[in-house]
Amino acid sequence: MLKTVVLLCVLSAVAEPLCRPDASVSNKVRLSIKTALGDEAYAWDDNEMFYFRATVAYAMRRQIMGQIFEVSDILVCNETARVSFWFVVTRPNTGVLVGKEHVNEAVRKHRDRFNNAFMLTDDTLEFIDIPPILTAPFEPDTPPWLIVFGVVMGVVFAGIIFLIGSSVVQTKRKKKQKTVGVNEESNAVNEGAYNMSFSDDEQFTRI
Structure with missing residues (x-):
């Protein structure tokens, strides 16, 4: 049994x-x-x-x-x-x-x-009742602070280069303006001397 x-x-x-x-x-x-x-x-x-x-x-x-x-x-x-x-x-x-x-x-x-x-x-x-594994948050290979530091340093270097470039350009402009002024003054002196000699020749011609 x-x-x-x-x-x-x-x-x-x-x-x-x-x-x-x-x-x-x-x-x-x-x-x-x-x-x-x-x-x-x-x-x-x-x-x-x-x-x-x-x-x-x-x-x-x-x-x-x-x-x-x-x-x-x-x-x-x-x-x-x-x-x-x-x-x-x-x-x-x-x-x-x-x-x-x-x-x-x-x-x-x-x-x-x-x-x-x-x-x-x-x-x-x-x-049902088996939740998926949550995706790990993305972590960049380069730390965020290093990225920010690089951007700031890039801006600083760009500013320095801009200032140096502006200074060089202004210096060249001043030299060019000075050269032009000297040339104009020289031309004016030459023209004056030419005019005087021309006047003297004219006086002699009349005599």
Whole structure:
């Protein structure tokens, strides 16, 4: 009698589906393909689901080294026409469910793989309860203070060069003006001397 009860319990456990929405290790996925791609949206079919399961298997291989996860190890259930479903992961050749923390970490680390595979984003390919890793803030190779210092020094050097250039130009202008003044004075003296000699010649001519 005891053996019969144990056998019934084992058969009941085996018959119970591993992928259930209320299971502690299940994850829900929701896709908004039409929202993301508009008129270029593709239809979600068995091929797309196979691709999704293969991507999960890849992420799990990267997460748990030494275990070769296959597509058959990714179980999907409760799929809806508006593209949402639940999935669980089993260990290869055992049927033992992988802990949710391992699955979540694998998905989180490879969110870009999922997004690129289905041409979606974190907002249109949602792993419910698995927030994506926040992108680290951009840090430039050159510190901001050094950039500011360089700009200020550039302005200072430009100002110095401008002042030196202006001084040189003004000096040249003054020299040029002085030269022109001397030449004009010399011409005036020469013209005066010429006029005087011309007047003397005129006087002699009259005599």
